[in-house]
């Protein structure tokens with residue numbers, strides 16, 4: 029369960045994953061607010077458009093049509109792999125699907141594929157980000173490597189930002205038995221997303237990652253900030269967190285000192301907002317999801 033990423037956090041996550049992003053005018057306030065919930069979010073649904081041509085497809089996904097007003101997704105992935113952001117918030121992409129599938133996605137505990145959908149009892153537009161990939165869906169229109177690479181990166185970017193695994197990414201055809209998109213195999217895509225999530229955005233292995241204890245850094249955050257300047261608690265683990273915050277551009281190197289002081293807390297709060305948290309949930313004291321997400325991006329494993 030997660031609060032949806034802010035528009036800025038989504039753009040940052042996509043760019044950090046190496047995605048080419050086009051922000052269409054007005055996308056940040058283009059949504060279906062007032063027609064149902066948006067969030068908490070649990071995953072990503074991949075679609076194909078059954079259209080051709082980038083501008084016509086983007087325009088259709090922006091506006092929708094008589095029976096189904098737009099936006100029809102948060103982003104359109106074209107055949108060159110460029111991602112066109114057209115919606116921020118609830119979008120008409122998933123419709124209703126099978127609540128058992130949602131449960132499997134939340135638990136991230138299924139095998140190659142989630143249980144086959146056989147009922148349409150759950151609002152997917154509230155729970156999933158949606159990406160429409162330009163393809164005729166006839167089984168003959170090709171899926172260029174650049175487009176498949178972008179689908180993989182977009183999915184990984186959102187999973188990484190939320191601390192999800194590849195099992196949080198499903199196809200529309202896996203959500204409801206009334207759809208057949210996308211026309212490629214989702215288990216193979218999930219394998220590639222999982223491989224990508226196993227490395228930093230810039231690549232590199234993650235074998236034998238150092239551990240950072242959530243309890244230790246929470247203790248440090250509660251102890252160091254009110255203590256004298258430079259006070260340290262669990263210094264080595266705090267250093268890892270600070271190095272990650274600095275790599276994110278959120279903390280000046282001066283303050284990468286192993287002391288969880290107010291500068292570190294402020295930087296961590298900015299990271300929490302980037303993860304989609306707001307208000308008191310972005311208080312600068314690490315939580316499991318934000319610490320896990322930070323570790324996945326910067327080579328440490330968050331433990332209890």
Ligand SMILES: [Zn+2]
Pocket residue numbers: 074075076121200207209
């Ligand atoms: Zn679809």
